[in-house]
Amino acid sequence: xxxxxxxxxxxxxxxxxxxxxxxxxxxxxxxxxxxxxxxxxxxxxxxxxxxxxxxxxxxxxxxxxxxxxxxxxxxxxxxxxxxxxxxxxxxxxxxxxxxxxxxxxxxxxxxxxxxxxxxxxxxxxx
Numbered sequence: 276x277x278x279x280x281x282x283x284x285x286x287x288x289x290x291x292x293x294x295x296x297x298x299x300x301x302x303x304x305x306x307x308x309x310x311x312x313x314x315x316x317x318x319x320x321x322x323x324x325x326x327x328x329x330x331x332x333x334x335x336x337x338x339x340x341x342x343x344x345x346x347x348x349x350x351x352x353x354x355x356x357x358x359x360x361x362x363x364x365x366x367x368x369x370x371x372x373x374x375x376x377x378x379x380x381x382x383x384x385x386x387x388x389x390x391x392x393x394x395x396x397x398x399x400x401x
């Protein structure tokens with residue numbers, strides 16, 4: 276982004292997913308004082324919430340799962356994602372890992388249908 280330019284109104288898909296995940300955590304515990312820049316710690320907390328079953332409603336939420344799937348498809352397809360926030364960029368591996376676990380859980384629990392491109396990449400059609 277060039278200096279003096281107007282920032283885009285839509286965040287990149289990685290940042291959008293991180294924000295959605297953080298909003299889930301805030302909804303679960305609004306008094307926790309979440310640090311929005313603590314990406315790795317937030318993704319760990321998200322995985323702990325998943326393990327406790329606290330994210331079951333999110334696994335059935337079409338908006339959240341569509342965003343999760345879009346992020347994973349971007350990764351699978353090698354799409355370029357321009358991340359502006361340094362803390363999001365630094366935590367990108369944790370974000371992708373959390374998104375993968377959540378997506379897998381939603382599919383395994385029958386809350387979400389596995390995308391055909393992901394199925395092919397996994398070799399599940401063979």
